[in-house]
Amino acid sequence: MNKILHMLSSFFSKSEFDLDGYHFKNEYKKDKNNVLLDVRTVTEHDSGSLPSAINLDFLSSSFSSSAAALPKDKAYFVFCRSGSRSSSAVSMMRKMGYNSYNLVGGIGAWPS
Template sequence: MDEESVSVTEIPDGAAIIDVREDDEWEAGHIEGALHVPLGELPTRLDDLPLDDDMYVICRTGGRSHRAVAWLTNNGFDAYNVAGGMGSWNLDHGKPIVSENGEEPWVK
């Protein structure tokens, strides 16, 4: 099954966004309301995922989310890769991000 990519502008309002970046990247800046599941933890955290919803998977540039989406779709989930990742979300499209540490959020 071919993995489907969507642009940042195609993500529906209120959609389930899964951020598969590492902890330090998440803390520096992430999408408010996104679910943080680092790529290496994905197989052990399936219970945390919204099973009945389409999931939009994001990382820094699209590589890790591509692998996550391939794994998720092979395991029966409806998942889409966010093309360009957080760089596209924040830097290209100016969509807001928040940080966990009270500092100015940025894409690490």
């Protein structure tokens, strides 16, 4: 029963800024000014990332100030390993006035 409640809660708590891999990739590719933002650690990023993604470690103490330095005239398509850190990053960035989207399921959800 708890699993069912958890699944329902997860389903209904998704925001319009949480995109599955297909929609995330398609929306990202609509505008050449869109930015892929990898919020994994430097080690994770260096072990393999999406083409042209910039790395801004969400777990770093400087994430907020680094994010605040990003241009606000771009849309940010944010991903991590599982979708958890990127969801938190998108929430924070949206509160700062950024147009940002989360890849639900993380980098593994990016369609080939």
